[in-house]
Amino acid sequence: MRSSNLYAVILAGGSGTRFWPVSRKSNPKQFLNITGKGTLFQETVARIRPEIAGSHIFIITNAAYHNTVRRQVARFKIPKANILLEPEAKNTAPAICWAAAVIQKTDPGAVMAVLPSDHIILEQKKFLKVLKEAVRLAREDYLVTLGITPSRPDTGYGYLKTARKRVNGKQIIRVEKFTEKPAISKAKQFLKTKKYFWNSGMFVWKSSVILEEFARHLPKVYGLVGKKTGMAYIRRVWRLVPRISIDYGILEKSKNVVAVAAPGIGWSDLGSWESLMEVLSKDKRGNILKGDIVAVNCRNTLVWGEKKVIAPVGLNDMVIIDTPDALLVCPKDRSQDVRDVVDVLIKKKRREV
């Protein structure tokens, strides 16, 4: 696969706080070392590094995270110029359009893999195999999404409705519809039909093909950041760019989207502490105890500590996250409500956000 016209665009501008209190606006999820091997962002770069040279890896992030990104990619030999700095967050479509334009300029035949940097993928080899298949399809001018086979009716993910078709004697999985976070009844139905994938947010396409799609479906974005790409220019026009996601702006409209199934890659978008628990290894009581923990009669409980001794006693299905200036305690299945806490802290203009 190590082909000279394969590029990666790593999206590292998110400012999510769903991992509060560990993640903060100033230090969002992608910059956290959750697995112990490196930050999620570093892991994302390391994962593709065997197949894509540093010079072909682009990173697009918020200007606020420039130093963090520089520090974290130091060991990967990525040229400074490959770090694209958004003056402000505009969701994924403008970022991808700008990156596509930059790549298109240096390599008109480029294939680019768009990769979020705040997800976890445990199985690198399987992932690279799936990526290879996606690149093959992208070379045939498809917009390729990596689809995750759902293992449960999760209401926290977006779903891809697909249909298997034969094209030129080969089977492809055409994406017919995008569904954002469904109700539980719908999610259960999706699971039954076996036609649905989770939308992983990972995409592969030719830069030329996606730019054509931008020109067609998001002409305003294309007009502003699909041709001229210089930093000084971008700084000037970025505020005029509409805020829109690639899913909503392009993929839901295009007739050209296919999926590649990505079985067994150990993917999670880490949308909550609960989803993290699914991918980390547990002790025989189902606990994940990180730090200096004295647990008594606990089961299926995540305790994430730093320096102090933490004593969880008689807990089931709980999440305890302790940091130097903030502590979260909640039942596992309520870990999505962390956003309520963050909302309160934002309202109170608290520095712990």
Add this chain to the structure above:
Amino acid sequence: MRSSNLYAVILAGGSGTRFWPVSRKSNPKQFLNITGKGTLFQETVARIRPEIAGSHIFIITNAAYHNTVRRQVARFKIPKANILLEPEAKNTAPAICWAAAVIQKTDPGAVMAVLPSDHIILEQKKFLKVLKEAVRLAREDYLVTLGITPSRPDTGYGYLKTARKRVNGKQIIRVEKFTEKPAISKAKQFLKTKKYFWNSGMFVWKSSVILEEFARHLPKVYGLVGKKTGMAYIRRVWRLVPRISIDYGILEKSKNVVAVAAPGIGWSDLGSWESLMEVLSKDKRGNILKGDIVAVNCRNTLVWGEKKVIAPVGLNDMVIIDTPDALLVCPKDRSQDVRDVVDVLIKKKRREV
């Protein structure tokens, strides 16, 4: 009541860790400011101060807590000589015998109130009224215990079995039996008969009377610390003194014990975080939130924090106690299991004990 021969002996030598992680061996429960008004020990002194002059208040504590005690009683004008320092913990009987001997020497007609300093009593006026009644009975040579009317079949308390008798035309409540922490079935039975009180550990008697009881029931203790009382002497003989409680050593054996009912004094021995919750005031959802707390959908939950922001989310009947070097999280009804944590920490020789 401010009678010249009434004395108080405040027991301040306990080293319990049932309030871990807030209480420690080096800073046990009685020295904690739980109510916000002062430490439990200070509150104990302040509570009797309107009726008993500083010069009549004796404090018996472990030598290890000397500085803490000195600091905490500074404002009460208690003579240095009234602070009796046990070289090591020997349970309550030897401490009380020594204190009685000290008081007996200065005032042969003394009545002494023995008061634990790690309990809470919310209603000072009612308490002082009960104390007055107890003093009256003590003057008639009874050993008087303050009995708490049980409000539930608690298995964490000792119980007094009583019988109402008429003596010289007056009704007294004679204590017939002491029962240490009963099984739940027994406790329920006790509650039904209405003959039982909780043993508050507060006693009133003449120093001369209790010394006679020591001479009869605990001659070894009496022989060692019931007559000679000097500090140098005590330091020499204390290690020979048996380790025994006043309940077990004297009160269970004496035929001379009566109870005074202490209704509505708002007493708790604070034997666990759960029992603390019963006496502190709650918000309308039943929560007690001390510190910088952002609670979302919590009920009947105690959160005890210091500096950092704590976010309890979706919790019911939980206890969260956060200190700079240790954090406890447990269901309210498991708060007695804190001792298991402390045991582990002791085994590991951890400084957090």
